[in-house]
Amino acid sequence: MNYTVLVVDDSRLARMVMASAFRRLRPEWTLVEAIGADEALGAIASDPIDIALIDFNMPGLDGLELVARIRERAPEMPIALVSANLQDEIIARARELKAAFIAKPLTDEALGAFLSGASLRLRKAKQ
Amino acid sequence: MSVEVAELTPLEQDAFAEIANMGVSRAAASLRQMLGEQVLLSVPAVHIVNRETAAKLAERGTGSRLVAVQQGFEGPFSGRALLIFPEAQSLELVRSIIGGDQSLEDVIDLEHEALAETGNVILNACLATIANVLRKTMRMSLPTVIRGDGATLFAAPPGGADLVLFLYIDFTIKRHDMHGFIALLMDLPSIAALKEIVQDFIKKVQK
Numbered sequence: 001m002n003y004t005v006l007v008v009d010d011s012r013l014a015r016m017v018m019a020s021a022f023r024r025l026r027p028e029w030t031l032v033e034a035i036g037a038d039e040a041l042g043a044i045a046s047d048p049i050d051i052a053l054i055d056f057n058m059p060g061l062d063g064l065e066l067v068a069r070i071r072e073r074a075p076e077m078p079i080a081l082v083s084a085n086l087q088d089e090i091i092a093r094a095r096e097l098k099a100a101f102i103a104k105p106l107t108d109e110a111l112g113a114f115l116s117g118a119s120l121r122l123r124k125a126k127q
Numbered sequence: 128m129s130v131e132v133a134e135l136t137p138l139e140q141d142a143f144a145e146i147a148n149m150g151v152s153r154a155a156a157s158l159r160q161m162l163g164e165q166v167l168l169s170v171p172a173v174h175i176v177n178r179e180t181a182a183k184l185a186e187r188g189t190g191s192r193l194v195a196v197q198q199g200f201e202g203p204f205s206g207r208a209l210l211i212f213p214e215a216q217s218l219e220l221v222r223s224i225i226g227g228d229q230s231l232e233d234v235i236d237l238e239h240e241a242l243a244e245t246g247n248v249i250l251n252a253c254l255a256t257i258a259n260v261l262r263k264t265m266r267m268s269l270p271t272v273i274r275g276d277g278a279t280l281f282a283a284p285p286g287g288a289d290l291v292l293f294l295y296i297d298f299t300i301k302r303h304d305m306h307g308f309i310a311l312l313m314d315l316p317s318i319a320a321l322k323e324i325v326q327d328f329i330k331k332v333q334k
Contacts, residue, residue, distance in 0.1 A: 010170070011145035012138060013138070013141050013142040013146075013329065016329065016333065057148060057152065058170065084153045084256065085155055085156060085168065086153065087166065088159065089159075089165040090165075104149050105149055105259065
């Protein structure tokens with residue numbers, strides 16, 4: 001099953017790193033990129049997004065605020081917060097919002113593990 | 128100085144900011160461990176400026192009496208990393224790190240050492256992350272504590288160029304109403320070297 005993944009990061013480099021990891025891990029999946037919360041919410045309203053990967057430190061709404069907004073529409077969507085900011089409060093808040101946490105610098109192992117878990121959840125939800 | 132070196136393409140600017148952001152975010156996590164409370168970060172700023180402008184940027188919002196822990200780094204590119212905050216908050220920061228039950232005399236006694244050690248942990252977390260991302264080895268000098276205004280902190284070394292790459296991120300520690308920033312300073316040859324490394328990095332990512 002191929003999924004559509006929303007990648008939200010204000011940094012073009014970070015989005016490129018993410019796209020490069022997807023070419024290795026899930027080349028057949030579709031990526032939708034957004035540079036911030038507004039674009040991300042627009043994409044979720046207009047495209048069928050299955051999974052979201054969201055940077056934390058962004059201008060405007062930060063990643064956690066964005067996850068909270070997405071949760072209003074999509075309470076079950078697999079979401080991961082992606083950040084080098086490994087502070088307890090941030091990881092705990094992500095958990096409260098039922099989002100996973102993936103550390104930057106991004107590794108294929110961490111992203112792969114999240115994507116496997118996410119596909120499993122999406123398959124189960126369909127059954 | 129050539130124009131090409133002094134100008135960053137939008138993608139280079141973005142890449143420098145993102146790499147510094149990863150470094151500083153890891154550093155903030157280390158500071159959080161030491162303080163036991165959350166550290167808030169701004170989004171990173173990247174500028175190529177003269178030292179005077181860098182000094183003014185450092186004094187904005189913090190005043191001109193500053194204390195900094197600085198550490199030099201050397202490798203394919205070299206420069207200095209600084210943890211900077213208002214001098215008035217130095218004792219408070221030390222006290223929050225070593226615990227509140229120390230007397231003022233003890234805190235004053237320990238101040239220099241505690242600042243150097245705090246800076247060492249935080250700046251190493253920042254620089255090691257950057258080195259790992261770029262897959263380069265960097266040597267870091269021992270931390271030193273400097274006090275003074277922005278111009279003192281960013282004074283050029285003998286023969287050093289006036290134009291520098293200045294990357295910085297503000298941090299705030301809410302409960303202590305503390306504010307400071309982490310800055311990276313590199314001169315022109317290092318900017319050129321870093322540009323090349325970042326271009327290689329981008330090429331690899333595009334494959």
